[in-house]
Amino acid sequence: xxxxxxxxxxxxxxxxxxxxxxxxxxxxxxxxxxxxxxxxxxxxxxxxxxxxxxxxxxxxxxxxxxxxxxxxxxxxxxxxxxxxxxxxxxxxxxxxxxxxxxxxxxxxxxxxxxxxxxxxxxxxxxxxxxxxxxxxxxxxxxxxxxxxxxxxxxx
Numbered sequence: 001x002x003x004x005x006x007x008x009x010x011x012x013x014x015x016x017x018x019x020x021x022x023x024x025x026x027x028x029x030x031x032x033x034x035x036x037x038x039x040x041x042x043x044x045x046x047x048x049x050x051x052x053x054x055x056x057x058x059x060x061x062x063x064x065x066x067x068x069x070x071x072x073x074x075x076x077x078x079x080x081x082x083x084x085x086x087x088x089x090x091x092x093x094x095x096x097x098x099x100x101x102x103x104x105x106x107x108x109x110x111x112x113x114x115x116x117x118x119x120x121x122x123x124x125x126x127x128x129x130x131x132x133x134x135x136x137x138x139x140x141x142x143x144x145x146x147x148x149x150x151x152x153x154x155x
Contacts (some may be wrong), residue, residue: 001113001122003129006106007137010145013096016103017071019144028141031132032057042066043123046060048080051122053126057082072096086115 009016019025023044027036035047042065049058061080068074073096079089090111097104113125 001111003109009103009141013098013103014071025143031135043081053124055085055116086117088113
């Protein structure tokens with residue numbers, strides 16, 4: 001499976017790069033994320049609950065960052081196992097470029113799945129991946145871009 005897109009984030013590139021390395025921001029942005037721990041400057045572990053078609057699973061995995069080029073981008077590689085549901089493994093190239101006071105985040109992902117997930121068919125998996133990526137970037141934009149669901153009123 002391949003997935004590529006770009007999104008505009010209303011924050012400076014340095015801030016976006018820092019946010020992409022902040023476990024609290026990532027935890028709040030990843031749909032279904034139950035745990036996310038930064039175990040080194042280039043490695044995270046995570047537990048994510050996901051539903052793809054009729055298959056629900058709790059994935060435990062690890063993500064490694066490489067080709068670090070702050071604040072321009074990096075490559076991340078990861079894998080997760082969801083018990084009987086199967087596994088997912090992939091790599092993403094992340095590129096950040098400035099546009100005015102905002103940042104354009106471009107990503108290019110390749111991934112493979114196995115087990116019950118692989119039996120669902122490519123179209124269902126592609127749609128689920130696009131939906132999860134869309135949800136992640138919408139959440140990330142809200143957290144990093146400063147939007148808030150519960151804006152405080154001045155007294």
